[in-house]
Amino acid sequence: MPEYTPRLNLPKPLGNENVTRAAHIALVDAIDAAAAKKGFIGDNNSEVAQVKAALLETDTRSQALTYTSGQLTKVEEKAGATVVKTTTLTYNATSGKLEKVTEVAGGTTVESTLIYDGNGILTGTTKAVV
16 A cells, blocks of 8 residues: 655555556646645636745845846846846836836746826736737
8 A cells, every 4th residue: 555645645656566657647637636726726817826824935046137227127037147037127218107027937928018097107007928
């Protein structure tokens, strides 16, 4: 009989047990189902993942900031010399207000556009994967 993991109750075959492809597939399916049940993975944009713990990011990345004409225009997050995420900030040439935030990480680009009303008050944002 296998032992089971404490959190997701997944089987861990013992050293004297043979593991079949069917058992491996069942394990992968169980991991997938348990992850979805625990709120780790969402199926669509309307799902909300709840975290009932304090999140402390312990990465040791550095950030390089770039300013143009006194405005922050780029933030590069680096692991050593390797850039892992770049955030570019674009400002409206007339008003000087922040207009767009573009984040690139892992080959994915996410663009957020800021929306202002006629009085220049920020009223919302849109976000798209581009």
